[in-house]
Amino acid sequence: MTDTPLPAPSDTLMHQEAAQTADIVADQYARNAATVKALADDLRRNPPPFVVTCARGSSDHAATYAKYLFETQLGVVTASASPSVGSVYEAKQRLAGALYVVISQSGKSPDLLRNATQAKQAGARVVALVNVEDSPLALLADTVLPLRAGPERSVAATKSYLGSLAAILQLAAHWKNEAPLHAATEALPDALRRAWQADWSPLTDGLVGAHNLFVLGRGLGLAAAQEAALKFKETCGLHAEAYSSAEVKHGPMALVGPGFPVLCFAQPDETEAGTLALAQEFRGRGAQVWVASRQGDLPLAEAPHPACAPLLTIQSFYRAINALALRRGHNPDVPPHLNKVTETV
Structure with a gap:
């Protein structure tokens, strides 16, 4: 908690920056369209055998979204690289022909740079989703998809995280090249509003x-749960x-009893029924449960496509947690012991 006066909820940098997301995504989609289309056209002509993501923190949660989106919409196996394998263990990986997606706000963390360099040397195509367009990561990548979120002064990332998810969605839409996902990207900015x-x-x-x-999600919604936690x-x-609403059953749910708080993100797709059933089970134990869904106690904005729902969930969540931090006596812009840019080796 802070001893200095706290701002009003609408005066925090976190609130102001998160509120910009819809306009940022609209601008990103317009300005990146030609680059994304060219990349996607080439990926269809020369399909990668698999996709590898490399990221940390909130960016790694975006990578979770990429995994489920690419696997469910494109049928391309997508795995997360452990940065230390390349940067600390210096273990070479067989990546010939792979699509190697590196996600970073700053684009200058040494471990991500080392892994991206090794991936290029191994024959992978490196695509950087990065907010700082002249960063070292952008300079070494084969293709750069700028997040175009602008300066982000709050330590807690908001618009850059949602910009990462939006960029992943735009790439998937062009790569799949079918009407439903294309239409979803066009409708996304208004849905975010x-x-x-x-x-x-x-x-x-x-x-x-x-x-x-506990914060629970599943499939495409797991990334939202990770980011919220x-x-x-x-x-x-x-x-x-x-936790995944499936994985929580393998041990952690033993903690859920009377009064235990549980936040459930019910993704509006094939995973929704199972998540809602689990929420009902936890309520039956006396747990304190909130459900973000189309019919839940936390309203989920209508999604133009299920793939958009995690972005809408987090956009609503950011406004709520900004207010919660202040209610608990914390300034969300300056968390203790944290810096805006974290550089790991």
Whole structure:
């Protein structure tokens, strides 16, 4: 907690930057369209045997989204690289012909740069999703998809994270080259605007005195759960763990009893019914449960395509957690012990 006066919710950098997301995504899509189309056309002509993602922090949560999106929409196996394998262990990987997607806000973390360099040397095509367009990562990549989020001053990333998801969605839409995903990208900015207006005050009110919680999602929605759990820790000083709504059954759910807080993101696709059933089971145990869904107590803005839902979920969440951090006595812009740019080896 801070001893200095706290700003009003709408005055934090986190609030102001997250509120820019819809306009940022619209601009990103317009300015990146030619580059994404050229990349996607070549990927269809020369399909990679698999995709590898490399990222840390919020960017690695975006990589989780890429995994589920590429595998469900394109049928291309997508795996996450452990940066230390290349940067610390210096173990060479067989990556010939692979698409190697590196996601970073700053584009200058030494471990990501080392892995991207090794991937190029191994014969992979390196694509960088990066916010700083003249960064070392952008300079070494074969193709750069700028996030175009502009300067982000709040330590807690918001618009750059959603910009990463949006860039991944645009690439998948052009790569698949079918009408539903293309239409979804066109409708996404307006859907993000609606999501920003969603009332998630029950979550803010209910977690003011909490000490820990689970955040659950599944499939495309797992990335949203991971991002939410991180934001609870860094902005609110609240211990949160993210789980797949399937994996939580393998041990962690033993902790869920009377009063235990659980936040469920019900992705509007084939995983929705299972997540809603689990939420109902936890309510039956007396747990304190909030559900973000089309019919839940936390309204989910109508998604133009299920692949858009994780972006809308997090956009609504960012507004709610900004308010929660202040209610708990924390300034979300300056979390203790954290820096805006983290450089790992």
